[in-house]
Amino acid sequence: MTTPSGRRPKHLASSPFKPAVEPVVEVFEVGDRVTHDIYGLGQVTHVDSAAVTADFGSKTVRIAHPYPKLHHL
Template identity: 45%
Template sequence: MTKPAAAKRHLPTSPFSAPVVPAPKHFAMGDQVTHDVYGLGRVIGIEDGTAALVDFGSTQRRIPSPYTKMTKL
């Protein structure tokens, strides 16, 4: 087995800019969202920042954090 690659650290003296880490997404009850797979929906439940329950009309799905395929409208 191979070890996973370690994250490269940024040296303060480097002439290159530090990589930008995107801020975590936060959703609230009633937010209208779009999902890459399921389409348009509305947030109907939040589980302490670990997942969001979204109603997509024909189905309800639990979307786990970090919500890579979901954006707020």
């Protein structure tokens, strides 16, 4: 649930529910070695605000934010 401004409401200490976990946003830089669950080992060749481009040897792939299945080595 979000408010009209797009923010989540404040978690109350008396609430029986656990607070929402903040997602960890990975930051990639050009030259970073990465691994992808489908494409394997690669290296970041380009970074912009919406996606990361990585060279996996036989294929160059642009992966959009939040970078599913892409991890730092």
